[in-house]
Amino acid sequence: MFRLINQKSAIQWIILILLWGLAEYRIICDSSLIAPDGFPLLYNYLYSFTTQNKIVYAIVLSITLILTIVGLQLYFSKNKFSNKITYLPSVFYLFFLHISGAFKLLSPLIFSNLLIINILLISNVYKRGEKNHYLLLSGIIIGLAVLIDPAMLVLFIFVIVSLLVNSVISFKQIMSTLLGTIIVAIYTVSIFYFTDQLPEMVESFKAIELFALFTEPILLTYQKWIKLGIIILLTIYILAKSTLIAQNKVIEFRKKVFTLTILLVVLFSSISITGLDPVIFSRYLIIPFALLFALAAQYRKNWIVNEIFFVIFCVGLWL
Secondary structure, rough: OOHHHHHOOHHHHHHHHHHHHHOOOOOOOOOOOOOOOOOHHHHHHHHHOOOOOOOHHHHHHHHHHHHHHHHHHHHHHHOOOOOOOOOHHHHHHHHHHHHHOOEEEOOHHHHHHHHHHHHHHHHHHHHOOOOOOHHHHHHHHHHHHHOOOOHHHHHHHHHHHHHHOOOOOOHHHHHHHHHHHHOOOHHHHHHEEEOOOHHHHHHHHHOOOHHHHHHHOOOOHHHHHHHHHHHHHHHHHHHHHHHHHHOOOOOHHHHHHHHHHHHHHHOOOOOHHHOOOOOOOHHHHHHHHHHHHHHOOOOOOOHHHHHHHHHHHHHHHHH
């Protein structure tokens, strides 16, 4: 399958249009947002804003999805992961969303994925210009992402480790990123303070179940244990595959691939916040998996193995 769809960009374009059309249909006719519970303050607003009107709901979700797809393609092409035009990142992203059932009950991650892509794009710009205001912007985006989904707090680790890989890190750079997140926190507290809703904000924060993996009992069905095992297996495989692809390339390319593997590992670490439920947790890995599978598809060596692991991963998402 990889060899077939990788031969002609026209085939990829047709598949992308079909997947996108199906996604739009499901957004309009067969989807709903998860009702907020407690903390995600910005998600609370997005939920109330979109669910009041079906047309607004469809427009907001559709724009979010389209921008995420465009961001994926832009990041992939800017880093020259392929020597020819390819739509595989978007094809894999949409396919993984469909097969995981993410369109049936949309989680805050549908918005967070767009912010993850923005951080990846900003990291590209920073590597060229090395101006600290890009890191400040990354911190602001992380702050907004946390207000949508607390598990996105791990993105701060990604920015710092990415800096270590791609440049000489300094205390000033770390503080620039942290300052961006603090600005969002100060602004949020100020709004609730001046509207006399500070107690409500405090109660919302108390609802956060950080490190749920270590504080809640692990109760999984055999099906979920299988799903979790598949996710771990595929994570190990795609990390090893990415390393093999990068090892014979120039240093700059290796850094780019390693940046993606960092994102995968960091998002994998969100399991400590989200808990062990693989149905929820697996969707946090869709962005890096879409990019890394699209990268792996460019290389013909061991393509049969790639397809076998791709099928296994699809089974894991579907379970």
